[in-house]
Amino acid sequence: MVEALNISEKLSSDTLAHGPKIYEKDLETKGVITIEAVSKVFSHPDGSLVQALKEVELNIESGEFITLIGPSGCGKSTLLRLIAGLETATSGSLCLDGKPIVGPDAERGLVFQNPYLFPWLNIHNNVAFGLKARRVFGKEKDEVSKYLELVGLLKFGKVYPHHLSGGMAQRASLARALINKPTVLLLDEPLGALDAFTRMNMQDEILRIRSEKHITMVMVTHDVDEAIYLSHRIVVMTPTPGKVERILKVPFPRPRSRNTPDFLLLRGKILEILHFAGHLEEPPYQI
């Protein structure tokens, strides 16, 4: 199995961003995340301490798509929140382009599993929120419809969030994060609440957006197939305490197929690392 992976690794993984780019050329080196010996300990109100992350080391390249995968409690969401600046590390350092991460910032966009659109704003104003908060709305007004168009919601600008379906709401929240032109987009199980078909649609959508804009993407997911389909590298994490178990490169060229033998092979390998592969005996029947 490992051999097969090595063979496929020979396929160039250099299928990074192609297509039109909004960003300046020197920005293409932006979005490098360096995580060094990061630990996070939560103290509960009852005084007990829980080690959520232990000595995590991870270097993310510019424009890379990284997936954090693992069972619940492995600290993948905590790691994402640390990168977002919503939590502070107990020890170790997190840097974006050499600068330490202190607090949340518009350069690191975040999309949650629940879209958390502001219900009191219509979709247009939800997407415009970042521009207004950064006080650049006057200059960049036209961006709003551009990004609404990017996620296919141009017609829905005046609609309030509770009228949108789950998939549409998630697109709107993607547009809301992207309008700030972040160098890093953090995705916390963004497709977890969607049905299987909407989910696969949205995966392609995310890949399309990635190919249009050069953004480093870090995504947390429970779905092995999704991880393989989307990522350059998959970070497999294990719980108690949360740590990086293995980092797997996904060498398949894009656009990817979900049904190649190599895809299934890699899928099996990840499940094996996570001890979810089930019984590995030869089946008594033939398919």
Next chain:
Amino acid sequence: MRTAEKAIDEVQLCTPCEAASSKAPKEATTTCEATCELEEKTLETSETSLVAKAESKSRVNLVGLLNSNRTVISILLALVVELDFAASGKQPPADRPYFVYFLLISLVFFTLFPLLFSSRKSILEKFREKDNFYAASFLFLNVLNLLTGKFTVLPPIFFPTPDRILAVLVEDFHYLIIVCLGSSAKLLFSGFFAGALAGLVTGIAIGFSKTASYWLNPAIKILGPIPPTAWIPIVLVAFPTTWTAAVFLVALSVWFPTSVMTSSGILNVQNAYFEVSSTLGAKRLYQIFWVGIPAAMPLIFTGLFSGACASFLTLMTAEMVGVKNGIGWYIHWQRQMLSYANVYAGLIVIAVTFYSLITLFFKFRDRILVWQKGMIKW
């Protein structure tokens, strides 16, 4: 409707049968009656003039009107009772038959309304839906008139006739509306806006600042539940004028619910909204005004609403005890004079005013909270 009746009369006058029956003695034979009916029928069918067409049309309209507009029937019934029944004489009569005027105005309104808005289906639909309620209201007035003016079953001092109440509303209009209601309105609005502003400020401070919460929360918890009117003895001494004292009391009654609901509204906002906004580049102050407060708006409006209701109560008490002016004081004063017609007139003014204020308030709220689904309608 009246024209229709006249038309019928005219047609009957024209018929030879009418002339015959008028000549004949009152105990007319059945054959005569039968011929009469026959002649009438043949006349109606053979008649081809425009007058007859208009008449039959109005007759159809009349039947449709009475079927669909029970309110009109109820008003007519009240008119008949008021005009045909003799008053018991135990109640002093009003200078003019105001109740008749009122019924006639209502009659014109309820007859013309469906005709004027016949093209606006939605308005007409709402009007039709309320028909039973309006009819019952006029029936209630009718019964009230019977119990007070006609048979005087109820003690006449405490239960004046609708006539006398309406007389106060008309004859005392200037003093009641301009002077008393004006004074009350000034006091209410001053107090309400001062209290609402103070409530919003303290509520927002408690919602966002731990220090403010530490110091203000206990004060609110201890002082808030005291009914504002219980402060009257202290407030009347502490403030230079009774008017400022009353404003303070009204403000106090608005401040407490507004403050509590605003702070709990803000504290109940899901933290994720603040997290999302911070990753979108919003700083603290921006979050307070563009995330915290909008998200808390539904509860803030609940607080303002309970504040408004409490302020009405406080206003009435404050006027009766301290201010010696305003609509609450008017009622108190008239009660002492045993002028119960004036008391009821005052109550009607209060009901109409407060109903209008609350309706306006909810209209405003609906406009602000369009984004909310499943909103409670007033």
